[in-house]
Amino acid sequence: MVECIFCFLFAEIQTADDEKESKQKNQHRKKNKNVLNAVAQKPSGMDTYNIEGVSANEILKFVVTTFENGCTFEDFLLQCNLFPSSADIPRWFEKLMMQFHIFKNNEKIEYILPYVKTAGVCSSYNNRQNPGECNNVNCRFLHVCRRFVRNIYCNFKGCKLAHDFTNQHNSPLIERFGLENLRENQIKTVLNNQFPSICRDYNFNERCKVGTKKCVNLHLCGSYKFGKCEKPCKYKRTHKLNNNHNKWVLRAFQMNSWPHDKILKSIYVPPKRAPRYSNNDEGDLDHNKNIDDDDDDVYKSSDFIDLDENFVPPKAESSDSSSDEDES
Structure with missing residues (x-):
């Protein structure tokens, strides 16, 4: 009798578990279907579209x-x-x-x-002649070391610039940008997405691991950006900003109608390898050992563009009328 009751209870539990699993599978299938429908959906309507409860x-x-x-x-x-x-x-x-x-x-x-369009690092504060000086009392840009933001080498001991976002000038700006609930490295990520970067794999390893259909970085010769490589490229990289892949990236950044020189100035060239931060006395010596065979400008990476508070990028073009053959 006891065994029968046990078997009955076990069967009931098993049935409930099966029903729960079946319900979860149906919900998962429904969500996947909704996802596929949304992915295939083209944005519709030109008016402002707000969703209550979603910021x-x-x-x-x-x-x-x-x-x-x-x-x-x-x-x-x-x-x-x-x-x-x-x-x-x-x-x-x-x-x-x-x-x-x-x-x-x-x-x-x-x-x-x-990214946040209004967020940026102050170029005056990062000037080489008088680092840390910005004469704009109402500066809307962050007073922070640009190398710190880029996560590349900076000798804290010798650097006069701020290496945090919490000082009196930066803290209210971070809140204004809506980044106050992000961690330090997450804030850096958002700031670094302001302008396009050159693909590290393409620039240093000849071929992008992701491919032109998925990589959201520019496939461009890093030395060309610094004016150190003429055509034909001695590194066998492209100098074209108007090939299919690079136009796709620039369109996403709303920069495909910008003047060529302004695009080049805004592009970030990542270092071949990024040393960890060091604040010991031998930091510079250790750093130099790592870059003997690297192009100094490319290794140090490019500077942040001088942001113009009043500049409004031209409206992005909707077609690729002059597309060149794509390059990977």
Whole structure:
């Protein structure tokens, strides 16, 4: 009798578990279907599209904390549960190009990269002649060491610039930018996404590991950016900003109509390898040992562009009428 009762209870529990698992699978299939539909959806409507209970700062924080940087639109939809089921998510992102670089193929969103258009590092504060001096009492840019932001070598002991975002000048700006709930490295990520970077693998290792269809960095000769390489490229890299891949990247950054020289000035060239921070007396000596065979300018990486508070980028072109053959 006891065995029969036990078997009956076990069967009931097993049935409940099976029903729960089946329900979860159905929910998962439904979500995947919704994700695929959203990925295939083109943004619709030209008016401002707001979703009650969803803020741009909240979504930016979710992307940075979940993916560490940017992500494919499909991955975002699979992991983000902050939107109501009826939301037109592609349309919502289309109206937030002040906080997300939107990479699209055939007008469909493929990749999103978080940034804040108004956030930047003060170039005057980082000037080489008088480092740490900015004469603008109402400066809207962060007074912080640009090398610290880039996560590249900086000898703290000899550097006169700030290496944090919490001082009297920076703290209110971080709040104004909507980044106050992010950790230090996450703030750096957002700042570093302001302008496009040259792909490290393409520049130093000849070929991009991701490929032109997925890499959101420029495939360009780093030495060309510094004016140290003429055509034909001695490193066998491209000097073309108007090939298919680079135009795709520049369009996402709303820079494809910018003058050529301004684009080159804004591009960031990452170092071949980034030494860890060191604040000991031998830091510079150790650093120099690592860069004997590197191009000094390329290794140190490029500076931040001099941001113009009043500059409004020209509207991005909608077609690729003069596309060149793509290069990987």
